[in-house]
Amino acid sequence: MQLLPFDQSLGLFPLSLSNIIRSENGDEFIGRKTSKCLFAGAALVFSMAGHAWAASAGDRQAVEASLALAEKAIALRSVVGPGNQTPQVAQLFRDALVAGGFSASDIAITPYRDTAYLIARWPGRDPSLKPLVISGHMDVVEAKAEDWTHDPFTPKMEKGFLLGRGATDMKLDDAIAIETLVGLKCAGYRPRRDIIIAFSGDEETAMATGAIIAEKLAGAELVLNVDGANGVIDEKTGTPDYFAWEGGEKTYADYRLVVTNPGGHSSEPRPLNAIAEMAEDILRIQHYRFRPEINDLSRGYFLGAAQWEAAPIAAAMRAFAAEPTDEAAIETLSADPSFVGRIGTTCVVTEINGGHALNALPQRVTANVNCRIFPGHSRAEILGELKQAAADPAMTITDVTEGSVETPASPMRADVVGAIEHAVHGVYPRVAVFPSLGSGASDSMWFRSHGVPSYAVSPLFIRNSDSFMHGLNERTPVASVGPALDILTAMVTELSH
Ligand SMILES: [Zn+2]
Numbered sequence: 001m002q003l004l005p006f007d008q009s010l011g012l013f014p015l016s017l018s019n020i021i022r023s024e025n026g027d028e029f030i031g032r033k034t035s036k037c038l039f040a041g042a043a044l045v046f047s048m049a050g051h052a053w054a055a056s057a058g059d060r061q062a063v064e065a066s067l068a069l070a071e072k073a074i075a076l077r078s079v080v081g082p083g084n085q086t087p088q089v090a091q092l093f094r095d096a097l098v099a100g101g102f103s104a105s106d107i108a109i110t111p112y113r114d115t116a117y118l119i120a121r122w123p124g125r126d127p128s129l130k131p132l133v134i135s136g137h138m139d140v141v142e143a144k145a146e147d148w149t150h151d152p153f154t155p156k157m158e159k160g161f162l163l164g165r166g167a168t169d170m171k172l173d174d175a176i177a178i179e180t181l182v183g184l185k186c187a188g189y190r191p192r193r194d195i196i197i198a199f200s201g202d203e204e205t206a207m208a209t210g211a212i213i214a215e216k217l218a219g220a221e222l223v224l225n226v227d228g229a230n231g232v233i234d235e236k237t238g239t240p241d242y243f244a245w246e247g248g249e250k251t252y253a254d255y256r257l258v259v260t261n262p263g264g265h266s267s268e269p270r271p272l273n274a275i276a277e278m279a280e281d282i283l284r285i286q287h288y289r290f291r292p293e294i295n296d297l298s299r300g301y302f303l304g305a306a307q308w309e310a311a312p313i314a315a316a317m318r319a320f321a322a323e324p325t326d327e328a329a330i331e332t333l334s335a336d337p338s339f340v341g342r343i344g345t346t347c348v349v350t351e352i353n354g355g356h357a358l359n360a361l362p363q364r365v366t367a368n369v370n371c372r373i374f375p376g377h378s379r380a381e382i383l384g385e386l387k388q389a390a391a392d393p394a395m396t397i398t399d400v401t402e403g404s405v406e407t408p409a410s411p412m413r414a415d416v417v418g419a420i421e422h423a424v425h426g427v428y429p430r431v432a433v434f435p436s437l438g439s440g441a442s443d444s445m446w447f448r449s450h451g452v453p454s455y456a457v458s459p460l461f462i463r464n465s466d467s468f469m470h471g472l473n474e475r476t477p478v479a480s481v482g483p484a485l486d487i488l489t490a491m492v493t494e495l496s497h
Contacts, residue, residue: 062183063481067162069096069175071155074164078139078201080114086201087116089138089171093178093199094118100182110212115139115201117209119216122181124193124496130221131194132496134181135443135454136174137203137210137227140166141470149473161466161475168476169469173226173458174199176481180488191496193221200443203227204470207403207443214446222416223447223454224491228438228469231424231431231461232308233477238463241308242432243424246456247297248409249438249445250341251373255383256366256400257281257390263363270361275354278365281390282349285369288389289334290345293374294324296412297435298342304434313339341439345382347371368400372439375409404441407448415495416455423459423490427483457491459484 069092078086090109097120098104107120118138124131143152143165150156152165162172177197184191198217200210231243259281261274294302302321306314316332320343323329333339340346347369354365373382379399387397412435421433438444444454460480468474 059482062179062485063478065182066172066175066179066481066485067157067478069093069178070162070167070172071164073138073171073175074155074162074166075153077153078115078166079142080139080202080205082114084114084139086114086139087111090116090118090199090201093138093174093197094120096175096178097182097197100178101185102181112201112209112212115209117201117213118197118199119213120197122185122191122195124191124195126192127194129193130219131196131217132191132492133196133198133217133220133223133447133452134177134492135198135200135213135223135225135227135447136170136177137200137443138171138174139201139204140169140171141204143472143474147472152474157478158475160478162478163473163475165474167474168230168460168462168467169474170227170458172476172481173460173484176459176484176488177226180485180492183485184489184493189493189497191493193496195492195496196220203443205403207441207446210443210446211405214443214450214452217447218450218452220447220452222413222495223444223452224488224495225442225444225447225454225456226458226488227442227444227456228440228458229436229456230458231428231480233461233463233466233480235463235465240428240431240461242304242434243420243428243461244301244305244434244436245420246438246444247412247435247453248295248375248407248448249441249456250345250375251371251377251379251406251445252404252441253371253373253379253382253399253401255347255369255371255386256398257369258396258398259365259392259394261361261363263361266359266361268361274362274365277392277394278352278354278367281392281395282352282367284391285347285386285389286349288347288385290347290374290385292320292324292330292334292343293345293376294320294343295375295409295437297409297437300412300434301342301436304432305436307432341372342437345371345374345377347382347386369397373406375407375437378406405445405449407445409437410444410448410453410455413453416453419491419494420455420457422494423487426490427486457488459487459491 073089076085076088078089094107109118145151155164198213229246232241234241259274259278299321302317306317316329319326319329333343350370351368355362424433447454
C-alpha cells in the first residue's frame with residue numbers, strides 16, 4: 001500500500017505493486033495490461049490474514065477516466081423540469097459501462113416522466129446469492145449561472161478542485177462507482193454475487209424512481225449508497241481525519257396545522273382570533289422537547305467524532321453516549337444546531353399562511369411543521385405528540401408528507417462494518433472510521449423500507465468548509481479521486497468476492 005500524506009499524493013499514486021491478482025481460493029493471475037484496462041497497473045491484492053481484498057493505489061488512468069466521466073455528466077443539466085437531461089446522463093453511464101466490458105443486455109435505462117433511472121447488473125458466479133447494490137442518483141439540485149462564479153453546468157478544474165453542479169452531490173461518486181467496476185472487470189475479477197449499479201433520476205425532488213428501484217431490488221443482500229457520508233479532511237493539516245458512514249437516517253415528515261374561525265369585521269374583534277390561536281399553538285410546539293434518544297449508530301458517532309469537537313461539546317457527546325438521560329449533556333447538545341437533530345426527533349414550523357383581508361377577522365390559518373423523526377417512531381406517533389403539545393382541540397393536524405417513508409436503522413452488520421474499516425484503513429491506516437445517523441433523506445430509505453440494509457459510504461474525502469452540496473460553487477478535491485477508487489474497490493470486493 002502507498003501511504004502518502006493526502007496533499008502529497010494528488011490522487012495520482014505511483015504504481016509500485018505487482019500485477020498479481022489472487023482470488024479467494026488462492027488462485028493468482030496477472031492483471032491484463034491492455035491499453036483499455038484502466039486498472040492494469042493497479043493490482044488487487046488479497047490479504048490472506050485479514051480476509052480482505054484491498055486495491056493498490058488507484059492508477060492515473062482510472063483517476064482520469066473518473067474525472068472525464070464526471071465532467072461529461074456535469075455538463076448535462078439533469079435538473080427536474082423542462083429540458084431535464086437525466087436520461088442523457090443515464091446513456092452516458094451506460095456507454096461507459098459497455099465500453100468497460102458490461103454486456104448491453106445487462107443494462108436497463110427506464111424513462112420515468114421527465115427523468116430516467118438506470119440498473120446495470122454484473123452477474124456473479126453464484127446465482128443463489130443475493131446481489132450487492134451500489135446506489136446513487138444522476139439528477140442534481142437546480143443551480144443558477146448568475147449566482148455562481150462560473151457556469152455550474154460547465155465543469156472546470158481549478159486549483160486542485162473539480163467544480164460544477166454535481167461535483168460533490170454526486171456525479172463524481174457515480175463516475176467513481178462505474179470506473180471501480182470497470183477496473184475490477186478489466187483486472188479479471190469475478191464477483192461471487194451479482195453486483196448491481198442502481199442510479200435513480202429524481203433523488204433531489206420527488207424521489208419516485210428510487211422507490212421503484214428499491215421495489216425491483218427488494219431481494220438484494222445490501223446496498224452501498226455512494227451518496228453522502230464522505231470522509232472528512234482536516235481544516236488545518238489537510239490530511240484525512242475520519243470517515244463517518246451512515247447506517248440510518250431520520251424520517252422526513254410534514255404536518256399541516258389548520259385553525260378556522262367564523263371571522264367577521266375587524267372593527268368588531270372577538271376573543272378568539274384564528275391567527276392569535278395559531279400563534280399560541282405554534283409556540284407550544286416550538287417549546288415542546290421530544291425525548292432525547294440514542295441508538296448504536298449515534299452512540300458510535302458521538303464516541304468517534306468527539307475528538308474533533310471543542311471541549312464542552314466533546315464532553316457532552318461522551319456523556320450523552322454513556323448516559324442519554326444526562327441533563328447537562330442534553331442541554332449543551334440541544335443548544336447547538338448541528339447536534340440537536342442527533343439526539344432525537346426535531347420539529348419546526350416552516351410556513352404560515354392566514355387571513356384574507358386587511359380589514360377582516362381571519363377565517364383560516366394554516367401552518368406547516370417539518371419534522372425529522374428519530375428511527376423507530378412512526379409518523380402517526382409524532383402527529384399524536386404534536387397534537388398533545390399544541391393542546392388545542394380546535395386545531396386540526398394532518399400528515400401531508402410526500403416522497404418519504406419511515407424506516408428503521410440498518411443493523412451494524414459485522415461484515416459491512418469490517419469491509420468499510422478495511423477499505424478506508426487500506427488507504428489511510430490511521431483515519432478514524434465510525435458510524436453515524438443521517439439527518440437528511442436519501443434513496444437508502446426506500447431500500448430500508450423493504451428490509452434491505454443500506455449504508456451511505458461516499459468514498460471521497462473533503463474538507464467540511466469545501467462542501468457546498470446543494471449550494472453555490474460546488475467542488476471536490478481532485479486528490480480525493482485516487483484514494484476513493486481504492487476505497488470503493490476494496491469495499492465492493494470484500495462484500496462480493
Ligand atoms: Zn445526493
